[in-house]
Amino acid sequence: MAGDGTLYIRGRIAPIRRRGAMKRIFMLSSHPLFSQGVESLLRQETGLEIVGREADADKALERIKELRPDVVVLDSADLCDPMPVVMRIFREGVGAKIIGLNIQDDTICIYRGEQRVVKGVEDLVEAISTGASPG
Amino acid sequence: MEPLRILLVDDHVLFRKGVAALLAARPDMEVVGEAGDGLEALARARETLPDVILMDLSMPRCSGLEATQLIKQEMPHVHIVMLTVSDDDRDLFAAIKNGAEGYLLKNLEPQQLFDLLEGVRRGEAALSGTLAAKILQEFRQPDKSLARQLEVRDELTPREIEVLKLVVEGDSNKEIAAKLGIQENTVKIHLRNILEKLHLQNRLQAAVYAVRQKLVEDVLQGQ
Numbered sequence: 577m578a579g580d581g582t583l584y585i586r587g588r589i590a591p592i593r594r595r596g597a598m599k600r601i602f603m604l605s606s607h608p609l610f611s612q613g614v615e616s617l618l619r620q621e622t623g624l625e626i627v628g629r630e631a632d633a634d635k636a637l638e639r640i641k642e643l644r645p646d647v648v649v650l651d652s653a654d655l656c657d658p659m660p661v662v663m664r665i666f667r668e669g670v671g672a673k674i675i676g677l678n679i680q681d682d683t684i685c686i687y688r689g690e691q692r693v694v695k696g697v698e699d700l701v702e703a704i705s706t707g708a709s710p711g
Numbered sequence: 712m713e714p715l716r717i718l719l720v721d722d723h724v725l726f727r728k729g730v731a732a733l734l735a736a737r738p739d740m741e742v743v744g745e746a747g748d749g750l751e752a753l754a755r756a757r758e759t760l761p762d763v764i765l766m767d768l769s770m771p772r773c774s775g776l777e778a779t780q781l782i783k784q785e786m787p788h789v790h791i792v793m794l795t796v797s798d799d800d801r802d803l804f805a806a807i808k809n810g811a812e813g814y815l816l817k818n819l820e821p822q823q824l825f826d827l828l829e830g831v832r833r834g835e836a837a838l839s840g841t842l843a844a845k846i847l848q849e850f851r852q853p854d855k856s857l858a859r860q861l862e863v864r865d866e867l868t869p870r871e872i873e874v875l876k877l878v879v880e881g882d883s884n885k886e887i888a889a890k891l892g893i894q895e896n897t898v899k900i901h902l903r904n905i906l907e908k909l910h911l912q913n914r915l916q917a918a919v920y921a922v923r924q925k926l927v928e929d930v931l932q933g934q
Contacts (some may be wrong), residue, residue: 605817608820608821609729609733609818609819609821610726610729610816610817613731613733613821615729616729616733617728619727619728646760653796679796679817681723682723682724696842
């Protein structure tokens with residue numbers, strides 16, 4: 577029936593339009609209960625899409641290069657020092673925002689990968705003073 | 712079958728909400744409440760009378776260990792399973808002593824959690840794999856404080872000892888029934904009698920008792 581057909585097409589178009597604004601998320605965690613739980617919470621939000629999940633940092637990096645997500649959520653309790661992994665993701669230049677979660681406590685850490693060229697001391701001073709203040 | 716009614720206790724909001732979301736997707740389980748510390752857990756347990764409480768260890772105001780003791784005293788039929796990042800022996804043994812039926816580490820797979828919760832419904836202990844070995848090892852050494860509390864009470868029958876040995880090996884009631892060629896219900900009756908005779912609260916304490924009393928030498932040597 578024509579009516580049904582129209583509805584069907586409308587139904588198809590809408591999600592494709594929204595897709596442009598979809599945030600594509602990749603998760604790196606070796607705590608499956610935690611990461612799959614968080615994943616299932618994020619799935620309930622509109623505009624978010626989980627594109628991949630990986631427990632191993634090396635494998636994750638490969639897939640991040642391939643998938644180019646908007647956001648990487650990593651479980652910082654997995655890594656005694658999350659910085660090397662964070663730096664590797666920045667260096668790959670995929671432009672993803674990196675967010676650290678911790679299974680041990682309720683903290684969220686947002687890593688920023690800004691880079692500037694220093695032309696003078698004022699660039700360093702500006703970078704220092706425009707950083708987020710504590711609290 | 713009625714869904715298993717679960718109370719989630721954890722101060723880590725994302726973890727708790729995440730587990731709640733995973734459980735909500737299952738028809739055989741229902742999250743009846745959530746609490747962020749031990750005192751809230753006690754209040755929610757009174758209100759909801761859950762089948763199982765999944766309990767974190769370290770929480771503000773009242774820890775999971777204290778809450779387990781309080782809840783068990785008041786509501787002994789509520790099963791409590793610890794779900795924690797701590798693999799510290801002292802926490803494990805304190806939890807067993809306070810009456811917990813299980814002790815799970817937070818690095819498990821969701822499916823493992825679902826299976827273990829199903830087991831708790833059937834009266835089985837929920838333990839992360841490596842922890843069972845830890846319990847056996849602990850009770851190979853004499854004069855441990857928990858072990859000393861589990862003194863010999865009434866004599867067990869040879870059949871009850873057989874059942875107990877299989878409990879220590881980690882068999883489910885169904886597996887024990889198959890190995891001994893008896894009905895699963897008969898296994899449950901044996902277990903109930905064992906707990907009653909030994910004045911113990913649950914299967915896990917019975918396994919600890921069995922190792923301590925050297926009822927299961929052959930199992931240990933087999934390790």
